Amino acid sequence: MTLMVKGLVRRYRGNPRPTLDGLSFDLPEGTLTALLGRSGAGKSTLLRCVMGLEPFEAGTLHVDGVVVRGTEECAPHERRAALAAARERLGLVFQSYELFPHLTVLENCVLAPVQVKRQPRAVAERRARELLVQLGLEARLEAWPEQLSGGQKQRVAIARALAMEPRVLLYDEPTSALDPSMKHEVVQVLKAVDARGVTQVVVTHDLQLAKAVEHVCVLDHGVVIESGAPGQVLASPAHESTRALLAAWQA
Ligand code: ADP
Numbered sequence: 001m002t003l004m005v006k007g008l009v010r011r012y013r014g015n016p017r018p019t020l021d022g023l024s025f026d027l028p029e030g031t032l033t034a035l036l037g038r039s040g041a042g043k044s045t046l047l048r049c050v051m052g053l054e055p056f057e058a059g060t061l062h063v064d065g066v067v068v069r070g071t072e073e074c075a076p077h078e079r080r081a082a083l084a085a086a087r088e089r090l091g092l093v094f095q096s097y098e099l100f101p102h103l104t105v106l107e108n109c110v111l112a113p114v115q116v117k118r119q120p121r122a123v124a125e126r127r128a129r130e131l132l133v134q135l136g137l138e139a140r141l142e143a144w145p146e147q148l149s150g151g152q153k154q155r156v157a158i159a160r161a162l163a164m165e166p167r168v169l170l171y172d173e174p175t176s177a178l179d180p181s182m183k184h185e186v187v188q189v190l191k192a193v194d195a196r197g198v199t200q201v202v203v204t205h206d207l208q209l210a211k212a213v214e215h216v217c218v219l220d221h222g223v224v225i226e227s228g229a230p231g232q233v234l235a236s237p238a239h240e241s242t243r244a245l246l247a248a249w250q251a
Contacts, residue, residue, distance in 0.1 A: 006059055008023040008070075024059075031214050031215050044172070045222075068082040068086050091168070105132065150178050167199060171200070173206075174186050176205065187209060218239065
């Protein structure tokens, strides 16, 4: 399993119940999974906890063999080391892409492999070119982010994340900032990344995208209430909250 979450608990002070309430799931290597759930279900909190952007109190996170335990369950130095190792195996594509505006498309993808991974520049540049060509950006290598369309910015953000060779790539609502006509393109890009064997997790409110993935997990009140193939979960949901979510999306 490349990504496994067991009994994750995240409590915010002042909230009567945990935002993540013993949440568990496991994703086989190389799957493309959509995380669904009504607003407030805990999806963003889960993304932040997996990425190490905020702590979780209990439970374990397994990322490609690295185990990160909750703050109540292990010593801070142990946790820091595990988080750093997990972080090397994870990538996140932000909703707003967060490209460096003062760097060209190519340089956006070269910077971290050179500075963080200490790759020789020529190697990092060759890999970045390969990724950008694969994602259909061969004509935009020397462009500045402000010259790109939303869909192109997103593909650069994905190429930049892939340049760090993550085992797991997470996306925060990848279609929400795009024109509806671009949605098909996003699905194609996710499938191209899927073919590289990277495990992908996509937080989305987009039914079209959810229908196109291999696996869906539905969250509510900080737990997974159902999961499976979209053809099964979305066509005949077992849980009332999933039915309500689908009804709201289709309205
Ligand atoms: P989703 O992404 O599914 O919409 P979130 O993970 O953003 O849900 O939030 C789930 C719940 O967690 C919110 O309704 C809120 O009660 C709580 N929450 C999230 N972030 C914070 C925070 N920084 N401080 C306090 N409560 C928070």
